[in-house]
Amino acid sequence: MAMAAAQKFSHLLSSLWHIGPRQPEPVFTVDRAQVPPLFWKPYIYAGYRPLHQTWSFYFRTLFQQHNEAVNVWTHLLAALALLLRLAVFVRTVDYWGDPHALPLFIIVLTSFSYLSFSSLAHLLQAKSEFWHYSFFFLDYVGVAMYQFGSALVHFYYAIEPAWHAQVQAIFLPTAAFLAWLSCTGSCYTKYSQQPGLLGRICQEVPQVLAYALDISPVVHRILVSPHSAEDDPALLYHKCQVVFFLLAAAFFSTVMPERWFPGSCHIFGQGHQVFHVFLVLCTLAQLEAVTLDYEARRPIYESLHASWPHNFFGLFLLTVGSSFLTAFILSQLVRRRLNQKTK
Numbered sequence: 001m002a003m004a005a006a007q008k009f010s011h012l013l014s015s016l017w018h019i020g021p022r023q024p025e026p027v028f029t030v031d032r033a034q035v036p037p038l039f040w041k042p043y044i045y046a047g048y049r050p051l052h053q054t055w056s057f058y059f060r061t062l063f064q065q066h067n068e069a070v071n072v073w074t075h076l077l078a079a080l081a082l083l084l085r086l087a088v089f090v091r092t093v094d095y096w097g098d099p100h101a102l103p104l105f106i107i108v109l110t111s112f113s114y115l116s117f118s119s120l121a122h123l124l125q126a127k128s129e130f131w132h133y134s135f136f137f138l139d140y141v142g143v144a145m146y147q148f149g150s151a152l153v154h155f156y157y158a159i160e161p162a163w164h165a166q167v168q169a170i171f172l173p174t175a176a177f178l179a180w181l182s183c184t185g186s187c188y189t190k191y192s193q194q195p196g197l198l199g200r201i202c203q204e205v206p207q208v209l210a211y212a213l214d215i216s217p218v219v220h221r222i223l224v225s226p227h228s229a230e231d232d233p234a235l236l237y238h239k240c241q242v243v244f245f246l247l248a249a250a251f252f253s254t255v256m257p258e259r260w261f262p263g264s265c266h267i268f269g270q271g272h273q274v275f276h277v278f279l280v281l282c283t284l285a286q287l288e289a290v291t292l293d294y295e296a297r298r299p300i301y302e303s304l305h306a307s308w309p310h311n312f313f314g315l316f317l318l319t320v321g322s323s324f325l326t327a328f329i330l331s332q333l334v335r336r337r338l339n340q341k342t343k
């Protein structure tokens, strides 16, 4: 329904734009056989966008039905919702005056980054083989940024003093390294087109290790907290973020439900779309949880972070810089490989 209305809106815009002799409508989608195998999705046989069109063609497909449309919109709408959340934060949180507000700003910024990078990747990756790789590398950089942002807010606001005493020396440097390693593993798996076990090990093992570390303050708190849900409302949101993440991970690593309905999920019903939705729910629950922690646990985190073993902002910049650099180097390797192929 919403998609049909968007399509009508797009037609209206294009007819207003092209006053005079009417231009033929471009072909927005083609079948799988008309795009290279790199673009093929398992069990999806139609709804692909043709390659080598103008950039404006791909931006116009924002309002068309194709097999990436839901992936674009799920993360685009969530990114817009986050901007609204940030507008509320700006009115209620003193980002300039409160030194303890910076991690909260970083998690909003990194959540917005991964959502907008993902949306751009799904919208524009059909342009060519080079841009397909490059935009998904950008997507992985966004995920690495978000991983570090999550680790930071869990370590800063959600952690219990007992777990902080155990991990404070290694937590943030290890989280930064694992975020970069996840980005590198995902980029390399994409670059090498490594199917099977080796590809999964490169991509999924660093992500599992990163998540295990990043969520450990939350899991420890859920296990040891003596408070009920009424006394500590953030706990309920933390439990929700864990459940939503596990559901997202399940849909990410399996090709379901399209495996059960081959050829029927060209527009709706792909596992990756369900993964996007659960990841958005996880992010929204996490933001609510850490906002409540920021407001209610100040006496705990002020004393824990009075003296810093590490500069978390420096580690954040290092994670972002090294991930972007890795993605850039691999995109140049892709360019060289594609040039050699065409010679």
Ligand SMILES: [Zn+2]
Binding pocket: 071, 118, 122, 272, 276
């Ligand atoms: Zn995606």
